[in-house]
Amino acid sequence: MSTLFPERSEFDILFRNFFNNEDQFAPALNSKQPHPLNIYYDDKGLHFEVACTGLSNDDINLNVEGDLLKISYKKPKEDTDFSGFIYHGLSKKSFDLGYKISPKFNLEIIFAEMKNGLLTIFIPLAEEAKPKTIKIK
Numbered sequence: 828m829s830t831l832f833p834e835r836s837e838f839d840i841l842f843r844n845f846f847n848n849e850d851q852f853a854p855a856l857n858s859k860q861p862h863p864l865n866i867y868y869d870d871k872g873l874h875f876e877v878a879c880t881g882l883s884n885d886d887i888n889l890n891v892e893g894d895l896l897k898i899s900y901k902k903p904k905e906d907t908d909f910s911g912f913i914y915h916g917l918s919k920k921s922f923d924l925g926y927k928i929s930p931k932f933n934l935e936i937i938f939a940e941m942k943n944g945l946l947t948i949f950i951p952l953a954e955e956a957k958p959k960t961i962k963i964k
Contacts, residue, residue, distance in 0.1 A: 862922040872951035873932050880944040881919050887946060891934050898946070899923040931955075 863878040877898060879887060890897040902921040909915055928934055933953040940947050 862920075862924060864924070866926075870952075872949055873928070875926075875946075875948040877924070877946040877948070878944065879941065879946045881917065882941075882944070884941050887941070889937075889939055889948070891937065894928050894930065894934065896926045896928050896934070896937075896948075896950070897924065898948070 865874075865876040867874050875896075875898070879900070882900060886900055888897070888899045888901075890899075900919075900922050902919055928950065931953055932950045934950060936951055938949040
């Protein structure tokens with residue numbers, strides 16, 4: 828990724844280039860750093876990997892509302908004394924992520940696991956979305 832446009836994520840450039848003409852380039856709407864995560868799919872379903880360093884299972888809220896998957900964490904108010912710190916670079920920042928999920932994925936069955944600060948979420952393909960073989964008569 829080029830450092831010419833640090834405020835633009837790879838997804839933003841891909842998304843905008845897909846829907847815009849090749850001779851046009853639209854700048855990112857916001858320059859806020861997105862929460863670190865990976866989203867990918869394969870022939871089994873949809874996978875999310877969300878960075879949750881320092882958080883426990885109970886800290887994270889995972890909800891499904893209709894076709895919307897919501898992943899959130901609300902940072903509690905802290906009265907931490909930072910007087911002994913030489914450097915304080917780790918912070919537990921609040922995040923609120925929401926993704927509209929295609930009907931080809933089964934939101935009735937979701938597998939989520941937290942391991943080593945990484946929340947992995949798997950949503951399998953719906954039965955009707957799996958490839959079918961049709962016999963010709």
